[in-house]
Amino acid sequence: MRLVVLFLAVSALIASWTETYATSGTTAVGPRIIEQPMGGKAELGGDFILQVGATGIGTLQFQWFLDGQPLPSETSASLALVNLDEDQFGAYTVVVADSTGSVMSEPAFLTLAASAYPVWFEQPRDVTAALGSAARFTAVATGPAPIAYRWRLNGSDIPDANGPTLDLPSVSLADGGAYTLFVTTSMGTLRSQPAVLRLDLPALPATSRFADRPLITEASGAGTLHNAGAVSETAAGEPRHAGKRGGSSVWFSWQPPDSGQASVSTVGSSFDTLLGVYTGDTLGSLIEVVSDDDRGGYRTSAVRFNAEAGTVYHIAVDGFAGAQGQVVVSWDLLANAGLLPRILIAPEDDIAISGGDKALTVKAEGDALTYQWYFNGIPIPGASDATIPLGTVSEGRAGLYVVRVSTPAGDTIETVAARVEIASGPAAAAQDKLDDLFENPPASPLARHVLSAGGFTSVAPGIPGWRETTNEGAQRSPEDPIVYGELGGATLWFRFQATASGWMRLSTEGSSIPVVLGVYTNRHRLQPISEARPTPPGTHCELLFPAHAGTDYMVMIDGVNGAQGIFRLSYSIELAPIDSPLLTHTSEGLLYQRRLPPGRYAIEAGDSLARMTPLLVTNAVDGVLRFLDTRSGGRTRHFYRVTGLP
Numbered sequence: 001m002r003l004v005v006l007f008l009a010v011s012a013l014i015a016s017w018t019e020t021y022a023t024s025g026t027t028a029v030g031p032r033i034i035e036q037p038m039g040g041k042a043e044l045g046g047d048f049i050l051q052v053g054a055t056g057i058g059t060l061q062f063q064w065f066l067d068g069q070p071l072p073s074e075t076s077a078s079l080a081l082v083n084l085d086e087d088q089f090g091a092y093t094v095v096v097a098d099s100t101g102s103v104m105s106e107p108a109f110l111t112l113a114a115s116a117y118p119v120w121f122e123q124p125r126d127v128t129a130a131l132g133s134a135a136r137f138t139a140v141a142t143g144p145a146p147i148a149y150r151w152r153l154n155g156s157d158i159p160d161a162n163g164p165t166l167d168l169p170s171v172s173l174a175d176g177g178a179y180t181l182f183v184t185t186s187m188g189t190l191r192s193q194p195a196v197l198r199l200d201l202p203a204l205p206a207t208s209r210f211a212d213r214p215l216i217t218e219a220s221g222a223g224t225l226h227n228a229g230a231v232s233e234t235a236a237g238e239p240r241h242a243g244k245r246g247g248s249s250v251w252f253s254w255q256p257p258d259s260g261q262a263s264v265s266t267v268g269s270s271f272d273t274l275l276g277v278y279t280g281d282t283l284g285s286l287i288e289v290v291s292d293d294d295r296g297g298y299r300t301s302a303v304r305f306n307a308e309a310g311t312v313y314h315i316a317v318d319g320f321a322g323a324q325g326q327v328v329v330s331w332d333l334l335a336n337a338g339l340l341p342r343i344l345i346a347p348e349d350d351i352a353i354s355g356g357d358k359a360l361t362v363k364a365e366g367d368a369l370t371y372q373w374y375f376n377g378i379p380i381p382g383a384s385d386a387t388i389p390l391g392t393v394s395e396g397r398a399g400l401y402v403v404r405v406s407t408p409a410g411d412t413i414e415t416v417a418a419r420v421e422i423a424s425g426p427a428a429a430a431q432d433k434l435d436d437l438f439e440n441p442p443a444s445p446l447a448r449h450v451l452s453a454g455g456f457t458s459v460a461p462g463i464p465g466w467r468e469t470t471n472e473g474a475q476r477s478p479e480d481p482i483v484y485g486e487l488g489g490a491t492l493w494f495r496f497q498a499t500a501s502g503w504m505r506l507s508t509e510g511s512s513i514p515v516v517l518g519v520y521t522n523r524h525r526l527q528p529i530s531e532a533r534p535t536p537p538g539t540h541c542e543l544l545f546p547a548h549a550g551t552d553y554m555v556m557i558d559g560v561n562g563a564q565g566i567f568r569l570s571y572s573i574e575l576a577p578i579d580s581p582l583l584t585h586t587s588e589g590l591l592y593q594r595r596l597p598p599g600r601y602a603i604e605a606g607d608s609l610a611r612m613t614p615l616l617v618t619n620a621v622d623g624v625l626r627f628l629d630t631r632s633g634g635r636t637r638h639f640y641r642v643t644g645l646p
Contacts, residue, residue, distance in 0.1 A: 030101025031056030037094060039108035042084055044144050044187075046113075050079040052105055056098035065093045067602065068617035081110070086186065090614035111613050118143030118185045124166075124195035135168040135175070137195055143185040150182045150487060154272075154299040155476045157489055157562065173199065173222065176268030176328050177299070180478050182487050189485040194478060196270045199224065199328055206250040206317070210238065210283050213251040213314065219258065222330035225250060227319055237284035238316075241276035242291040242301070245435065246318030249274075250327075255312045258335040261411075262307035264315060267296040268328030272320035272433075272477075275301035277313050289313065293320065295416065298475040304413060306339050321435040340413050341366040341405040347418040349429045351467075352397070354422050358390040362415060364405045374402045376472050390420075398422045398468045398566055421469040428455035430467075430492040432474045437495040437554060438523060456495040456552065457571075461502060464572035471513075471557070472564045481526060481556060483516040484533045488558030494569070496553045502575045504547035506532075506555065508540040511567035514560040517541050519553055529553065534560065544644075546578035592627050592640070596620045600645040603627060617645065 035053025042048045054060055054077070064074040067090045071079075081088055091107040122140040129135040141147065141164070151161035154177045158166070168175050178194040204223035205214035208230035230248045232238050240246065256262060266273040276291040289305050296302035299320075307313065317327050345363035352358040362371065363386065373383035376399045380388065390397060400417040421430060431437050437456075459465065471490040480491050498504060508515050516533045520526040532541035547553060557567065577595055603615045618627060625642065 031060060031096045031098045031103055033096060033103055033105055036106050037079075037092060037108035039092065039110050041111050041113040042081075042089075043113050044084060044086070046084050048081045048084065048110060050081070050092055050094075050108055050110075052077055052094045052096065054096040054103075056096065056100070058099050061097045063095045063097075065095070066090050067614055068093075068600075086112075091616040107616055109613075109615065112187065118147065118183050118188060118190045120183075120190060120192070123192045124179060124181055126196045126198065128198045128200055129168070129171045130200040131172060132170055135171050135197055137166040137179055137181070137197075139164050139181050139183075139192060141183040141190060143183070144187060146185070148184040150184070152180045152182070152476075152478065153177050154297070155180075155478050155480075156298055168197075171197070171199070173268040173328060173330060174297070175199075176270065178270050178478065184485060184487070189482055189487065191478075191482065196326070198270065198326055199268050201328065204252065204329060206252045208250055209233070210236075210251050210314070213253050215253045215255060215312070217255050217257065219256060219335070220330075220332040222328065225252075225317070225327050225329060226325070227317065227327060228324045230324070232318065233283055237282075237286075239276065239278075239286060239288065241274040241316050241318045242293040244274050244293055245321055246274050247322035248324050249316050249318035251314060251316050253312050253314050254331065256307045256309055256333050258333065259309045260307060260333050260335040261304060261337040261340055262313075262331065262333050263302065263304045264329070264331045265296045265300065265302035266317060266327055266329060267300045267302065268330070269300055269326065271323040271325040271327075272299040273301045273323075273327060274316075274318040274320055275303055276316040276318075277303060277305060278316070279311065279313060286314065292416075299477075304340060306342065307333060320433070338407060338409040338411045339366065340411050341369055341407060343405065343413065343415055346415040347401055347403065349419045349421075351421050351423050351427050351429055352390070352393040353426070354393055354395065354424055356393055358393050358420070359387055360390065360401055360403075360418065360420070361387045362403045362405065366405070366407055368408050370406045370408075372404045372406075374404070376400050376470070377402075393422055395422055395468050396566070399470045400472050417473055419469065419473075421467055423467040424465045425463075427457040427465070427467055428495055430469050430494055432492055433477060434480070434493050434523065434526075434554060434556075437493055456497045458499055459496055459504060459547070459571050459573045460499040461573055461575045464570065466568060466570040468566060468568050470564070470566045471515075471559055474564070476558065480558070481518055481520070481528065481531075483518045483531045483556070483558065486516045486533065486558065486560055487562075488516065488560065489562030490564045491556055491558040494555040494557070496547075496555060496571065497551065498547040498549050498553075498573050500573070500575060501549045501578055502547060502573045503544055503578065504553070504571065504573045505542070505544050507542040507570045508557070508567055509542065509570065511540055511565075513563040513565040513567055514539045515541065515557045515563070515567055516560060517543060518556045519543065519545055520556070521551060521553060523552065523554060526554070547573060548578070592625075594625050594642075595623055596625045596642070597644075598623055601625055602643045602645055604641040604643070 033054045037050045037052045064071045064079045094105045124137040124139045151158045176199045181192040183190040202223040204225045206225040227248045227250045232249045277289040278286040280286040290303040292301040292303045342365040347360040373380045373388045404414045406412040474490040476491045514534045518531040519529040530543045530545040532543040
C-alpha cells in the first residue's frame, strides 16, 4: 500500500519538473553530456526514441532509468520504446560513465498525448417528452478502447444503461429528471453536463408568497411548476421544510373532495426537492402534517397522510440548499381508505459510543398499533415495541434502522431509515449530502439529522479516534467528486476539524468493503486536498495531509464499484510543522520546496485529479522536498500529487 501524502493546486503555468540535487561542488573529471535526452508526448501503443549525446575518456557506459528505477538491459546511448503501455510514461534519465566518473542527464518527460484521454464530441442534450411517448439521449465520445458508458438519473445508476445512446420507449413520471453520462477509458473518466428530461405536463398554479397561494380541488392530478426566482419567507415564519435548508419555496393549497389516504410526490423533478404539507391560516401558525426530503428516490420527495374532506392543506415545494428548476408535482387520493398511522417522532441518525447503551424509539398516533423494526432491511426478531434497546453498543451494530407501524386493518407506514454509527468518542454524524454537513438544528421533531447535522468531529493530538458506519442505502449526488476515476455510487460525507495544526492521518483499514477516500476544503467550491484508493492486493486506503487548526475538512467515502456495507474510518493527528509550500519563480522555472519527513517521494501532476502523469521519484533531503518546473504552458491551474514510497 502506498501512502498518499498531499495534493497541492497552484496558480502557475506548470507543465513538468526537473529534479534538483544537493551537491558539494563541481569537478572537471568525468564524462560530459553535450545533448540532453528530449521528452515528448506519445500515444498508447505508439513508439518513441530517447537519445543522449556525451563525451568522455575511453569507452562510455550508459544506464537508463524510469522514475528513478534502472531499466534492465537498456545500456546504450539510445532508448527505443515500442508499443507503449501506461507504465512506460514518466521521467527518463540516463547515467553516462567513463573510467573517471559518471554524470546523470536531466529528466526527459514522456507524457501521454492528449488524444489518448477520452474527449467529448457531443454531450447529451435536454429533451421534452409527454407521458407514454419515447425519448432518447445521445452522446459521442472518443478515446482509447475499450470505452465504458454508464448513465445515471439524479445520481442513481440506470440498470443496463451502458451505451452511448439511452432510449426510453414509454416515458413515465419516474423518468423525469437530470441524466448524466460517464465515459471511462483506461486513461480516465469524463462526466457529461446534466441533460434534463422535462415532462410535457400541464402547468400548475403556484406562488412564492404564502398569502397568494392558489387552491386546487381535484382528487388527483399531475403537473409542473417552477421555483426559479422564488424566495422563502423565513422572516415571516416560514418553516424549514423537512427540517432542511431550502430557500426557494413555492406554495399551493389542496382541498380534497373526500376523506382518505392522500399521497403527494415530486418524482420526475429535475433537481433536489423538499416537500411539506401543513394546515393553518398564516405562516406563523402552520401545523406540519408531514414532510420529506428524499422518499421519492434520491433528490425527489414523497409523502402519505390522512386527508379529511373539506380541510385545506397547504403544500410547499422547495429546493434543497436553494436549488431551482422545473418541479413535477403529482397527487392522488385513495377515497374512503382506512386511517394511516401518523408518525409523531421518528428515530434519527445518531452516533453511539462504543461500550455505551443505546435505544431507538418511535412515537406514533393511531389505535392498537403494532411495530416491527428492521436492520439493514431485515426484520429483527422480537423487535415489536415502540422502543428497541440495542444494549451495550459494540462494533458490528452500525447500520440502518427502520420501523414499520401498522393498524389492525393492515394500513402501514415506515419511518425514514435512521443511520446509527458506532464511534470511539463524540462525533458528528455522517451525511449522504455535502450540504447537510452544515445544517443548523431544525425545529421540526420529524426531521432527520436533528441532533447531529451542522456539527463536526474534532481531532486532537494524542487522541486517535475511529468510527464504524454503513453506506447501505446511500446514493451519489451528480456533483460529488470522482476519485481516481471511480464512479462509485454510495457516498457518505464527514466533517473534521483539527484542534491543533499538524499532519492528519485517515485510514479505512478494517472495512468490510473497498472504498475510495477524498479530503476537500471550501464547501462552496470543493478544493481537493488529498485522495486515496486501495492499492492491490490491499483493500483499504490511507492518506496523510497537513491540517490547519479550525479549518473544515470535508471527507468523502464511496464504495468501489458502488459497493455498500460497513466500513471503518480511523483518524488521528500528529503535531508537526506544516509550513506551506514555498513557490519561487526563477530564471529556469518554478521551484517548489516543502518540509516533509525524510524519505523517497513520487511526484505526479495533471490538470485534474483524474488525469495525473508520473513525473519523477526523488528524496526529501534534510527534511525538504525540492523540485523545479522548467517548462511552462497555457494552463492557469495544475495539481501536484506527492506520494510517499516504502
